[in-house]
Amino acid sequence: MPLWTWTGLKAGRAATHWPLHGPDGQEGVLGMPRLDPGACAPNCQRCADSCPTQAIRFADGSPELDYGRCIVCQTCVEACPEGALQSSFDWAYGVRQREDLLWSTALTGDEAETLARRIASSQRRSLHIRHVDAGSCNGCESELNALDNPFYNLHRLGIFFTPSPRFADLLLVTGPVTATMHQPLLQTWEAMPEPRRVLACGTCAVSGAPMDNGYAGGTGLENLLPVDLWLPGCPPNPAALIHALLVLLERMPQRVLGGQYDHG
Known part of the structure; x- marks a missing residue:
């Protein structure tokens, strides 16, 4: 008997009804970090220095976060002394335009x-x-x-x-x-x-x-x-x-x- 079939019989759980309703199977799993640029300390670049993929860069003293380079390792969250970067459970990051993975003003209008x-x-x-x-x-x-x-x-x-x-x-x-x-x-x-x-x-x-x-x-x-x-x-x-x-x-x-x- 396949492992998933046996696991399902023991747990008594059929296929999820998500995305209509019900669990999505990712409860408690960390997602992409959240950025609050207003909380950054002056002249601090610890997050950028710690990022292994250069997903965070600084321009004119402000952080620029590229989720398209983020590997969700949480290193920047651990390195940030001011809490400007926080862990989250945000994972639905599929976008139609590459630019939407860059931190900027949200689409409106x-x-x-x-x-x-x-x-x-x-x-x-x-x-x-x-x-x-x-x-x-x-x-x-x-x-x-x-x-x-x-x-x-x-x-x-x-x-x-x-x-x-x-x-x-x-x-x-x-x-x-x-x-x-x-x-x-x-x-x-x-x-x-x-x-x-x-x-x-x-x-x-x-x-x-x-x-x-x-x-x-x-x-x-x-x-x-x-x-x-x-x-x-x-x-x-x-x-x-x-x-x-x-x-x-x-x-x-x-x-x-x-x-x-x-x-x-």
């Missing part, structure tokens, strides 16, 4: 209202995914595998993985895209029928961090393929993956705008 109307009127449809490992450490793959377990049961949402790019709607890429994977990745993309989309899954697929300075590292998907959705995390958890896929299908709203997380 007509553009936000138009997007909300599109989401509200969107028709639900199925999605077939072709996954390509472009140099991953297999952290993202372990979370992708969890999508098929009885708790998350991705198929209930009409989302499926396919072994052939010729039947795929979405190219899901993990890993920093090492030099040896450039050509196989592009060949997979070219084999997909139109319309086709791309999801950068994991911080290394978004920006290459923390391997972008290594001899065999890559710089992610930016300037390589037309990315439709950016999902940072090291690795992003199964709930974050489901949320990102539903954002892509316009069945859920984006939670992060201008680097700021909407808790509404």
